[in-house]
Amino acid sequence: MTALSDADDAALTALLEGVYHRYHYDFRGYAEASLRRRIAAALGHLRCPSLDDLRARVLAEPRCFGELLRFLTVQVSDLFRDPSYYRSIRECVVPYLRTYPSLKVWVAGCATGEEAYSLAIVFAEEGLLERTLIYATDIHPESLRTAEAGVYDLDRFARFSESYRLAGGHGSLSDFYTASSSSAILDRRLKQAILFSDHSLATDVAFAEVELVSCRNVLIYFDRPLQNRALGVLRDSVRRKGFLGLGAKETLRFSSHAEAFGELVPEDRIYQRR
Amino acid sequence: MIVIGGSSGALDALAAMLPALPPDYPLPLAVVLHVPPTQPSHLVAVLGARSRLTAREPDDKEPIMPGTLYVAPPNYHLLVERGRTFALSIDPPVLFSRPAIDVLFESAADVYGPHLAGVLLSGANEDGARGLEHVRRAGGLTFVESPATAAVPVMPAAALRRIAVDHVAPAADLGRLLAQLAATPRPEDKA
Numbered sequence: 065m066t067a068l069s070d071a072d073d074a075a076l077t078a079l080l081e082g083v084y085h086r087y088h089y090d091f092r093g094y095a096e097a098s099l100r101r102r103i104a105a106a107l108g109h110l111r112c113p114s115l116d117d118l119r120a121r122v123l124a125e126p127r128c129f130g131e132l133l134r135f136l137t138v139q140v141s142d143l144f145r146d147p148s149y150y151r152s153i154r155e156c157v158v159p160y161l162r163t164y165p166s167l168k169v170w171v172a173g174c175a176t177g178e179e180a181y182s183l184a185i186v187f188a189e190e191g192l193l194e195r196t197l198i199y200a201t202d203i204h205p206e207s208l209r210t211a212e213a214g215v216y217d218l219d220r221f222a223r224f225s226e227s228y229r230l231a232g233g234h235g236s237l238s239d240f241y242t243a244s245s246s247s248a249i250l251d252r253r254l255k256q257a258i259l260f261s262d263h264s265l266a267t268d269v270a271f272a273e274v275e276l277v278s279c280r281n282v283l284i285y286f287d288r289p290l291q292n293r294a295l296g297v298l299r300d301s302v303r304r305k306g307f308l309g310l311g312a313k314e315t316l317r318f319s320s321h322a323e324a325f326g327e328l329v330p331e332d333r334i335y336q337r338r
Numbered sequence: 339m340i341v342i343g344g345s346s347g348a349l350d351a352l353a354a355m356l357p358a359l360p361p362d363y364p365l366p367l368a369v370v371l372h373v374p375p376t377q378p379s380h381l382v383a384v385l386g387a388r389s390r391l392t393a394r395e396p397d398d399k400e401p402i403m404p405g406t407l408y409v410a411p412p413n414y415h416l417l418v419e420r421g422r423t424f425a426l427s428i429d430p431p432v433l434f435s436r437p438a439i440d441v442l443f444e445s446a447a448d449v450y451g452p453h454l455a456g457v458l459l460s461g462a463n464e465d466g467a468r469g470l471e472h473v474r475r476a477g478g479l480t481f482v483e484s485p486a487t488a489a490v491p492v493m494p495a496a497a498l499r500r501i502a503v504d505h506v507a508p509a510a511d512l513g514r515l516l517a518q519l520a521a522t523p524r525p526e527d528k529a
Contacts, residue, residue, distance in 0.1 A: 098425060140428075284398045284428070313398050315398065
């Protein structure tokens with residue numbers, strides 16, 4: 065993979081503008097360093113000699129856009145990635161959540177669903193899942209289909225089980241899936257609590273008022289103005305005294321919304337709406 | 339700015355190199371070491387104890403400050419953005435590594451160009467060779483731990499096969515070279 069040169073700036077802008085106007089996917093506010101690596105990878109994969117060539121093809125062929133979209137959006141996460149985050153949700157957030165008769169949770173940027181299922185497992189073990197609706201959203205239709213299916217490679221589950229244990233799991237992760245020869249399918253009772261749908265933090269507004277928003281390792285892909293926009297959407301979606309969880313290296317410190325939240329568990333980036 | 343990468347054996351190399359740098363070292367440093375993807379990492383504590391610089395894992399969008407040793411967090415790629423801030427990503431591993439040395443070096447070279455020094459230390463895979471080539475092509479200085487003295491020579495040797503580097507030396511000497519680098523700035527040097 066070759067990095068793009070500075071000379072490609074104008075061509076990159078033209079590509080992102082073209083994509084936005086033709087397909088209504090907005091990558092114009094994405095953080096540049098990662099975006100450039102991903103576009104460079106797409107150029108190689110699609111055998112395009114230049115950004116102008118890529119733009120022409122993407123705008124002419126929706127299928128080619130689908131390929132590009134995969135490069136620009138697909139994230140692979142894990143069940144219980146960063147176990148201490150889920151432990152803190154269990155120990156510090158769940159006690160508050162218990163006091164509500166019904167709960168709504170929003171997993172913003174759910175990719176292929178691992179994080180939504182991880183939360184569902186925590187809620188199930190804490191006896192909250194029956195009264196909880198989890199919205200899990202992403203911009204990538206293929207990821208949403210994968211998430212909805214809830215089927216993952218079995219060889220990833222040794223690591224997942226270890227993370228589950230470190231996250232304070234009460235039983236065994238195998239209580240929540242059925243294994244076949246090479247894959248594992250997550251339980252129906254988890255899936256029934258999750259509603260997967262399309263939503264863009266770059267272009268859509270808040271769609272529900274929820275008690276907990278979990279948006280992890282999504283904001284790192286946005287530049288600062290887009291981060292502020294997205295955080296505004298998240299803020300508007302969290303009810304007063306509700307909770308916001310970010311990725312291990314994401315912070316409100318550099319955003320314009322720091323004032324709207326207090327720190328509940330600083331080391332795990334869990335905030336509470338003022 | 340100075341970017342440093344290494345894998346097996348690189349912690350000892352850093353321990354030999356870093357004491358040469360004073361606490362008021364005027365350049366920022368960022369280091370990628372291949373570590374297991376588990377949080378929390380002890381690298382910050384270990385490197386902080388073995389150097390006179392302030393060591394920390396940067397947050398996303400954190401401004402890059404002089405005299406600080408930034409350590410890539412486990413399970414993330416560390417990148418440099420044009421506004422001289424850090425960015426992180428969970429994009430797939432590069433050469434089985436996340437963080438990857440190539441990702442840091444290439445993004446830093448894009449931003450700092452000739453005002454960058456890349457340092458590649460002991461290690462058992464070839465991550466970093468491509469990144470160091472990028473540093474060189476952007477006009478930056480390149481340093482490689484001598485394969486003869488490196489605990490594991492694969493990584494330095496891969497870089498030496500790929501490009502002509504400016505300095506090949508044992509780790510302790512690399513530290514002294516980096517200290518001099520800041521003491522005698524090149525014209526218009528704003529690294």
